[in-house]
Amino acid sequence: MSQKAEKLIDKKGLRLDGRKPDELRPIKIEVGILSNADGSAYIEQGKNKILAAAFGPREMHPKHLALPDRMVIRCRYHMAPFSVQERKSPSPSRREIELSKVIKESLEPTAFMEYYPRTGVDIFIEVLQADGSTRCASITAASVAMADAGIPMRDLVAACSAGKVDDTIILDLMDTEDKQGSADVPVALMPNQNAITLLQMDGTLTSEEFENAVNLALEGCRKIYAMQKEALKTKYVDVKEVEE
């Protein structure tokens, strides 16, 4: 494994796909592409392809799950059987159930939950193609879908991962870097509030490395945030240009 890990960053300091250590993968975000959902978003981050749909607020079913003082957010993260090289069983795995919970909790602080008591918001995330850091890309897409659904929010949530391969701290890990690298730190941020809503770590890092990784991820989040805003705005700018 140590031999393989050496190849992750070449002599010029570039990564397997030619990126610099602090460079994001190319990102494309599209808003409102599912007409049956109240709000939706599609994100392509490198080879990741993820669809997110948001419904509600609407009446909770089953009714006993509704809370009398606030709204409930439910989230389902799901990977399509064809999203990875080897077929993934379509039934929710342990990992998917955990990610659903983690994503839900990273989105909860942004919504004004107390505005609409007794209601529920459903978020569905469908990973069509996975290539590392899907939880981050999912959060990014889901928060755009929520904004598109018209749910009042404090801020958009942008998420990005950082990690360590070959003793270098890198931004936005892809699948091989995640699997063969030594650490992965996914971070979700509400940039205007400057509040972190998700912070996880897998692997080992010294406290100094950890701090560097978090700072690098936060920088990535801010770049992604700009793209989210741009995506939401372009949906309406098209019509404006027609007029002028």
Added chain:
Amino acid sequence: MPTFFERRQIVTPGDLIAEGDYLAGENTYTEDNRIYASRVGIVEYENKKINIVALRAFYIPKIGDIVIGTVVEVGFNGWTIDINAPYSALLRASEVLSRPFKPQKDELSQVLSMGDLVVAKITAYDRSHDPQLSVSEPGLGKITRGQIIRVTSTKIPRIIGRKGSMVSMITQETGCQIILGLNGVILVTGKNPEDEELALMAIRKIEEESHTSGLTDRITQMLKEEKTKGEEKTKNESKS
């Protein structure tokens, strides 16, 4: 006391709009004397008040609103109506029958059955109780003819226009009666399907371009053009 956006600019949730001595209006929130946006929308200043006209939002019931809803459930003493809001509304049988309701005599599904559309007014609503409806005023009640179109509820004011200018213009040009449900459901009733189609086209155009200015004039022009087109068509048909 700076403001960071010009009038009619598009903002997204979390955008800092103003700092200092301003009032937070619709779709905004304050934190540390700063005003932020909470929805995707367009900034409007109204003296010291900052409003965001939401481009995407859902309908929240308000007492006195006229809404158009669908019957989704026939109960023991009333109906459950879907009014396109986070909460479903209740319509009591005695409201509709205009006489005391006798469960052993009256069959509710014969009055209103599943899928029927009703125009109704919201008479009661708060955060802890579902909205109650009433149909006891003229113009309210079951819908028997016409066409329905659904739009985002925030766009209804745009369709009404300044002092009703837009909706009265469409009524005049197409000869259709238009009932606007504030929940984003619109009923168009005309003498023939062509007129209705024309009105629907105008409404769809307003929805798409609601955030642009000078819309009333463009819609008037479009309707006039379409009308002459339609007339020519009928002329040609009658000739041949």
